[in-house]
Amino acid sequence: MISSSVSLLTDQDLFLFNEGTHYRLYEKLGAHSVAAEGRRGTYFAVWAPNARDVSVAGPFNGWRKGATPLRARGSSGIWEAYVPGVESGTLYKYLVTSRSGEALEKSDPFAFHGEIPPKTASVVWDLDYDWRDQEWMSARGRRNALDAPFLVYELHVGSWMRLAREGNRSLGYRELAERLADYVQKMGFTHVEFLPVMEHPFFGSWGYQTTGYFQPSSRYGTPQDFMYCVDHLHQRGIGVILDWVPSHFPTDAHSLALFDGTHLFEHEDPREGFHPDWRSYIFNYGRHEVRSFLLSSALFWLDRYHADGLRVDAVASMLYRDYSRKAGEWVPNKYGGRENLEVIDFLRQFNTAVYQNYPDVQTVAEESTAWPMVSRPTYVGGLGFGMKWDMGWMHDTLDYMGREPIHRKYHHDRLTFRMLYAFTENYMLPLSHDEVVYGKGSLWSRMPGDDWQKAANLRLLFSYMYAQPGKKLLFMGGEFGQPGEWNHDGNLDWDALLSPLHQGLQRWLQDLNRLLRAEPALYEADFEASGFSWIDCNDSEQSIITLLRRGRSDNSPLVAAFNFTPVPRHNYRIGVPDGGFWRELLNSDARDYGGSGQGNMGGLQSAPLPWHGHPHSLMATLPPLGAVFFKR
Numbered sequence: 001m002i003s004s005s006v007s008l009l010t011d012q013d014l015f016l017f018n019e020g021t022h023y024r025l026y027e028k029l030g031a032h033s034v035a036a037e038g039r040r041g042t043y044f045a046v047w048a049p050n051a052r053d054v055s056v057a058g059p060f061n062g063w064r065k066g067a068t069p070l071r072a073r074g075s076s077g078i079w080e081a082y083v084p085g086v087e088s089g090t091l092y093k094y095l096v097t098s099r100s101g102e103a104l105e106k107s108d109p110f111a112f113h114g115e116i117p118p119k120t121a122s123v124v125w126d127l128d129y130d131w132r133d134q135e136w137m138s139a140r141g142r143r144n145a146l147d148a149p150f151l152v153y154e155l156h157v158g159s160w161m162r163l164a165r166e167g168n169r170s171l172g173y174r175e176l177a178e179r180l181a182d183y184v185q186k187m188g189f190t191h192v193e194f195l196p197v198m199e200h201p202f203f204g205s206w207g208y209q210t211t212g213y214f215q216p217s218s219r220y221g222t223p224q225d226f227m228y229c230v231d232h233l234h235q236r237g238i239g240v241i242l243d244w245v246p247s248h249f250p251t252d253a254h255s256l257a258l259f260d261g262t263h264l265f266e267h268e269d270p271r272e273g274f275h276p277d278w279r280s281y282i283f284n285y286g287r288h289e290v291r292s293f294l295l296s297s298a299l300f301w302l303d304r305y306h307a308d309g310l311r312v313d314a315v316a317s318m319l320y321r322d323y324s325r326k327a328g329e330w331v332p333n334k335y336g337g338r339e340n341l342e343v344i345d346f347l348r349q350f351n352t353a354v355y356q357n358y359p360d361v362q363t364v365a366e367e368s369t370a371w372p373m374v375s376r377p378t379y380v381g382g383l384g385f386g387m388k389w390d391m392g393w394m395h396d397t398l399d400y401m402g403r404e405p406i407h408r409k410y411h412h413d414r415l416t417f418r419m420l421y422a423f424t425e426n427y428m429l430p431l432s433h434d435e436v437v438y439g440k441g442s443l444w445s446r447m448p449g450d451d452w453q454k455a456a457n458l459r460l461l462f463s464y465m466y467a468q469p470g471k472k473l474l475f476m477g478g479e480f481g482q483p484g485e486w487n488h489d490g491n492l493d494w495d496a497l498l499s500p501l502h503q504g505l506q507r508w509l510q511d512l513n514r515l516l517r518a519e520p521a522l523y524e525a526d527f528e529a530s531g532f533s534w535i536d537c538n539d540s541e542q543s544i545i546t547l548l549r550r551g552r553s554d555n556s557p558l559v560a561a562f563n564f565t566p567v568p569r570h571n572y573r574i575g576v577p578d579g580g581f582w583r584e585l586l587n588s589d590a591r592d593y594g595g596s597g598q599g600n601m602g603g604l605q606s607a608p609l610p611w612h613g614h615p616h617s618l619m620a621t622l623p624p625l626g627a628v629f630f631k632r
Contacts, residue, residue, distance in 0.1 A: 008032060022292040068083055127224075157170065171220070198245070265293070312365050315347070355384070364386060367389065389428050400414035402448065427471070480503075481502045546560070566625050573617050587599040588627045
């Protein structure tokens with residue numbers, strides 16, 4: 001028995017949905033437990049404007065097609081029905097008949113929960129949860145501000161830690177919460193960033209082929225289990241950033257693809273609607289209802305899961321109509337250009353909606369080209385993101401660090417080039433998952449030399465990264481020098497920490513995190529030219545760089561020096577702005593980190609000898625493949 005008198009949709013809902021400005025559509029479409037007509041049941045609503053008919057099937061009607069039909073709601077394209085007696089936890093699917101008579105079985109695009117893949121049924125589910133992160137939520141604006149430290153630990157839920165004694169299974173969300181919070185807190189990271197937790201049929205896509213835009217993957221537990229994970233991290237003082245993928249979706253028949261027998265969510269023309277690299281469909285950003293769907297998804301993770309940020313994947317692939325396409329394989333915009341005007345409008349609308357509703361979170365763009373003003377406000381013509389990944393820095397620096405030290409002097413510009421553009425955007429410096437897969441090897445394996453040199457080079461790489469202006473992101477395993485390439489079907493190689501060299505590297509990263517959090521000079525002015533200056537970036541012959549960082553609240557600048565060769569440099573003069581004693585805050589060559597123990601005995605007294613354009617100077621020892629940080 002169904003009812004035609006119960007609806008969650010108002011005329012205003014339909015207007016906003018069809019206009020592309022409904023940002024809480026998940027409250028109306030999908031499956032919702034309600035009490036009506038004297039008993040409890042479930043209200044179902046789905047968008048399928050080109051369907052001949054739609055019904056809902058599940059164990060409540062023996063999965064019979066047509067047994068529980070939905071009715072069309074005017075000309076909105078939405079089909080709805082209230083079904084008494086259907087309770088939370090019930091499996092269901094939509095059975096859609098296309099205009100051509102094709103029978104389609106579809107998961108609910110707005111489902112909050114689903115079966116564990118490869119099963120594809122949706123699950124009626126309530127999102128009730130007793131949040132206990134009020135202290136974090138009330139103060140997180142300060143923790144997520146652009147002048148706050150961002151030390152982001154990027155991880156994949158399924159392979160961060162597995163239980164070998166239990167069939168190599170992944171940790172569930174609740175198990176992960178405790179262990180991850182302990183580890184991240186111990187290491188000193190400020191935020192975690194999850195590779196997409198949204199449901200995805202192919203585990204090997206790491207979540208980047210999303211089908212469940214409103215459901216965390218059921219592989220690791222229920223929605224409440226993931227809420228607990230976020231809640232627990234917040235209670236431990238750790239922010240949570242979620243990867244979100246509005247750029248494309250997989251072609252799996254049970255999901256969004258050809259949803260009502262037509263190209264509903266995707267463009268019909270494959271030159272616009274099919275991604276050649278990922279063999280997936282591209283959203284039709286010019287369709288108002290698709291924008292309502294995507295924007296509701298973005299707000300959903302902030303509303304219901306208390307996310308502190310959204311990192312938007314593959315923005316470059318969205319912005320350019322000719323991305324990964326040859327001549328004749330793409331459609332120009334109405335002005336004849338390659339820019340995707342609908343995407344520009346969509347991304348501006350997305351960022352405006354997020355920051356209007358949540359000014360205390362951040363959006364981060366993975367954008368790999370020189371598209372201008374990605375992280376500038378929409379009211380000055382920007383896309384409106386809070387930050388943008390600096391992919392150029394990542395590739396240049398890894399290219400440099402992968403070279404034998406004897407050749408590095410010929411590639412010195414790889415380290416210095418980014419300062420020509422460093423303040424054109426609010427940059428986050430990533431050493432991400434993409435750099436440790438597909439045959440690239442791990443960060444450890446990409447460093448030249450024997451194991452001692454690999455460890456020293458990685459300590460040096462992290463040091464240079466932390467001294468540069470910009471927020472920081474490191475993929476799991478890099479912090480202790482995972483020897484092998486990341487394998488999503490396996491476990492991080494935690495056994496590497498039995499080696500003193502890997503222990504030392506982990507300890508160095510731990511102390512770098514502590515240093516950055518303790519010194520405003522290393523984070524307050526990340527996006528301002530006043531916070532950075534070279535002392536000397538021209539000593540390519542010795543492969544040495546010295547630089548200076550300043551904050552706003554602390555007038556004492558930090559000096560950092562880097563020796564990118566295995567030759568120790570004694571009596572190396574460094575110009576400094578002030579006289580007095582300069583304490584050696586950190587030295588990557590200390591024996592505690594696995595180094596050779598060369599350094600400056602805790603600090604240096606400056607001399608009133610002008611150098612490098614400064615009135616004073618230090619006579620320092622720069623250890624081999626080492627970094628030293630000084631503060632007056």
